[in-house]
Amino acid sequence: LAKTTQPISMDSYEGQEVNITCSHNNIATNDYITWYQQFPSQGPRFIIQGYKTKVTNEVASLFIPADRKSSTLSLPRVSLSDTAVYYCLVGEGPGGSYIPTFGRGTSLIVHP
Amino acid sequence: NAGVTQTPKFQVLKTGQSMTLQCAQDMNHEYMSWYRQDPGMGLRLIHYSVGAGITDQGEVPNGYNVSRSTTEDFPLRLLSAAPSQTSVYFCASSHRVHYEQYFGPGTRLTVT
Numbered sequence: 445l446a447k448t449t450q451p452i453s454m455d456s457y458e459g460q461e462v463n464i465t466c467s468h469n470n471i472a473t474n475d476y477i478t479w480y481q482q483f484p485s486q487g488p489r490f491i492i493q494g495y496k497t498k499v500t501n502e503v504a505s506l507f508i509p510a511d512r513k514s515s516t517l518s519l520p521r522v523s524l525s526d527t528a529v530y531y532c533l534v535g536e537g538p539g540g541s542y543i544p545t546f547g548r549g550t551s552l553i554v555h556p
Numbered sequence: 557n558a559g560v561t562q563t564p565k566f567q568v569l570k571t572g573q574s575m576t577l578q579c580a581q582d583m584n585h586e587y588m589s590w591y592r593q594d595p596g597m598g599l600r601l602i603h604y605s606v607g608a609g610i611t612d613q614g615e616v617p618n619g620y621n622v623s624r625s626t627t628e629d630f631p632l633r634l635l636s637a638a639p640s641q642t643s644v645y646f647c648a649s650s651h652r653v654h655y656e657q658y659f660g661p662g663t664r665l666t667v668t
Contacts, residue, residue, distance in 0.1 A: 476654045487560075487646045487659025488599065531598060535654070543614055544589070544657075546598035 448532045448547035457555050462519045464550050466532030469513050477508060477515045478533040482549070488531060492517070519552075527554045558582050560660035562647050568666045569637040577632040577663050579647030587650045588630040589614070589657070590622065592643040599646060605630055606653060637667045 449467040456462045468477070476495050480488035492499055494506040494515070505518040519526060529551050535544040563578045581588065589604035591614075601614030605624040619641060621633040630649075634641060644664050648657040 478654075478656075480657075485662070487648070487662055488657075489659070490656040493654075493656065543601055543604075545615070546591075546600070548596075548598045 448534060448545065450530075450532055450547045450550045452548065453551040453553070455553050455555065456522055458523055459521050462522050462526075462552060462554075464517045464519075464530055464532075464552070465514055466517070466547065467514045468532070468534045471512050471534050475534045477506070477512075478544075479504070479506065479515075479517045480531045480533060480546075482529045482531065488546075491530075522552075522554045524554050524556065526552065528552060560647055560649055560658050562645075562660035562663050564663060565661065566664050568668065569634070570668055571637060571639060573637050574633065574635050575637065577634075577645055577647075577665075579630045579632065579660060580628050581630075581649040581658070582628065583649065583651075583658065584627060585649035585651055585658075586627070587653050587655070587657075588624065589648050590620070590630070590632045591646045591648065592616065592641075593646060593662075594643050602632065602645075634665075639667045641665065642667045 478493040479491045481491050482488040492504045492506045496508050499506045507516040529549040531546045531549045560581045586607045590602040591599040593599045600616045602620050603622040605611045608627050611622050644662050646662050647660040650657045
């Protein structure tokens with residue numbers, strides 16, 4: 445199974461840009477890289493997904509280098525409400541099946 | 557749309573008891589899955605389904621059974637509950653395997 449590695453925790457301040465990097469050395473050719481956000485006592489919520497290069501939506505950007513062995517989630521100008529756990533997700537399985545593997549996540553704390 | 561619904565929200569079982577966790581979605585999604593989340597940990601995939609009548613094992617399937625008789629419903633059965641199954645269980649669905657997953661609110665299960 446594909447394994448991801450993320451920093452356990454990060455601290456930031458309101459208005460700053462936050463970059464969270466995820467390592468996924470064993471990513472398969474067909475795998476997408478997906479990031480989720482989770483607040484306490486809630487299910488994860490989709491943030492962004494990409495395959496290569498750069499993807500941007502209204503809340504975040506995702507940077508993926510050519511070798512795809514890592515990815516960086518960029519949150520511009522964070523606010524207190526961005527305090528949450530962020531998960532990097534890739535998926536692979538035997539015979540091409542898809543078994544999404546969540547890492548342990550990065551706990552982001554945004555300070556006033 | 558109600559999205560993904562899960563029942564019950566909370567459940568306490570004694571060791572050896574059986575029960576079914578219900579999951580339903582009204583978005584006509586093909587892909588559905590069950591995860592468990594232990595304290596301070598990421599989500600681990602238990603079972604998944606790529607369509608009605610098709611199920612497969614995830615990362616931690618032992619002790620759990622699933623079936624998918626309709627597109628909308630994907631129940632998770634615990635045959636003989638054990639304390640190690642104390643966890644929060646999330647159901648998720650998406651249009652296709654790699655697409656954005658929508659998560660339910662979770663079921664908090666305690667086995668004594």
